Amino acid sequence: MINIPAAVxxxxxxxxxxxxxxxxxxxxWVSSNMIASALDLTPSTIRQDIKYLDKIYSSSFGYSTQSFRQVLEDALGISAGNNMALVGAGSLGRALVHYKGFASKGFTVKAVFDKREDLIDTDIDGVKVWQLGRMNEVVxxxxxxIGIITTPADAAQQVANMMVxxxxxxxxxxxxxxxRVPPNVTVENANVMPSLFSLAFxxxxxASTKK
Amino acid sequence: MINIPAAVxxxxxxxxxxxxxxxxxxxxWVSSNMIASALDLTPSTIRQDIKYLDKIYSSSFGYSTQSFRQVLEDALGISAGNNMALVGAGSLGRALVHYKGFASKGFTVKAVFDKREDLIDTDIDGVKVWQLGRMNEVVxxxxxxIGIITTPADAAQQVANMMVxxxxxxxxxxxxxxxRVPPNVTVENANVMPSLFSLAFxxxxxASTKK
Structure with missing residues (x-):
């Protein structure tokens, strides 16, 4: 597990x-050619990457989708279940709590935190909003x-410190x-812009093909 | 321009x-080694990719960040400016209209559409909400x-048809x-889950390194 290269x-x-x-x-069933074509990679990259994973059931049709999914769920830590707390109950925070795609993949938002007094003890889709001061206890x-930060930029570092x-x-x-977090804490930055740039490109x- | 491979x-x-x-x-200044290290690619991939772009000003320190940015803005269609319409004024739609990162990159939300009568003629951060029936005229x-779809899944295809x-x-x-859209229309699916999976991984x- 620990020896999987970052690129893989x-x-x-x-x-x-x-x-x-x-x-x-x-x-x-899916073949490495199908995956390669869909994800714009080479089939040999796919086959090399799969060598780092547990054994995936395969036949002459390719890899079993069920087996492949289960192996990836184990590798990605999805099967274990992950409880999350979200800080910042603005429109983005609410959108993420509303989002139906998390729970089916083993990710559950268990608590929301916000500094706005009028939101405390209300709920968003059944998830209670807590005072920031209750974080240690609730977590x-x-x-x-996992902590999700959907605050404005100027509050984010302080919230990260509280999460740590x-x-x-x-x-x-x-x-x-x-x-800035200690080395034992992992940060992943979510960013929608690359996907929009890709569309524009x-x-x-x-447009230039049509000319 | 049209000959840039999809992988590039x-x-x-x-x-x-x-x-x-x-x-x-x-x-x-940035070097191909710096970019490669930050993005987990090889320096030769970076140098190969750059051959597809317009000439970037460089020195012994590497590529000029200003020149590199301008070349990429042209290649990505960012410099030209892109006006956008958003359909679906729910929490995700509102979050995107609130988002400050678009305008500085040349993307502007010019109109919001929703089927909810009580939202028509209100505004979100100064952007007016229109009836869906006004789409042709406003666009x-x-x-x-560019059209942004932030409706529930069961409404999305109908909205896409209206956009087309x-x-x-x-x-x-x-x-x-x-x-499903005609071949002259480009679709880019935005998806936050890969970034969350990456964090969990x-x-x-x-955790396994610490053991």
Missing amino acids: SSRLPLYYEYIVHMEEQGSR KRERIT DAKIQGIWNFAPINL KMKVM | SSRLPLYYEYIVHMEEQGSR KRERIT DAKIQGIWNFAPINL KMKVM
Whole structure:
């Protein structure tokens, strides 16, 4: 597990998304050529990456989607279940709590925190909003391992410090700043812009093709 | 322009994010080694990719961040400016309209559409909410080229059809379904899950390293 190169591990979430999609479409088998074509990689990259994973059941049709999904769920820590706390009950925070895609993948928002007094003790989709001062206690009781930051940029570092104090192990950061955390805490910055740039680029290519 | 391989073009938005970040941090020069290290690619991949772009000003310190950013802005269609319409004024839609990162990169939300009568003629951060029936007229007048879909999945295809009718050229889709559109329309699906999976994976690796 610990010896998977970063370049390989960065592709595992993409494989997982693709396999889940294919399984939902009713596909029981996928080949490395199919994955390569869908994700714009080479088949040999796929086959090399798979060598780092547990054994995936395969046949002459390719890899079993069910087996592939289960192996990836183990590798990605999805099967274990992950409890999350979200700080910042603005529109982005609410959108994430509303989002239906987490729970089916083993991620559950267990608590929301905000500094606005009028939100305390209300709930968002059944998830209670707490005072920031209750973080240590709630994180411990609900066995929360992941913190989501959806505050403005100028509050994010302070919130990250509180999460670190509460022994949260991973931070999913939506605020547009680079957080400073101790080396035992993992930070992943979420960013929608690359996907928008990619759209603009493809549109430009299409426009120039038509000329 | 039209001959850039898909594998190369998929990396350009990542280069752009990195260069903008470095420029904001005050860096005037970046080397292919620095980019490679930050983005987990090889320096030769970076140098190969750059051959597809316009000439970037460079010195013995590396590439000029300013020149690199400008070349990428041209390649990605960012410098031209892109007007956008958003359909679905729920929490995610509002979060995107609130988001400050678009305008500085040349993307502007010019109109919001929703089917809820009580929202029509209100505004979100100064952007007016319109009836869906006004889409053709508003898209034409505001020279909108990109449509953002933040509706529930079961409404998304119908909204995409309306966007196609209104001659929108690119759709940034946040609804969890695959849209069917004519070949002259570009669709980019936005998805936050890979970033969350990546966090969970890194946390798992860190936990197993400590054992």
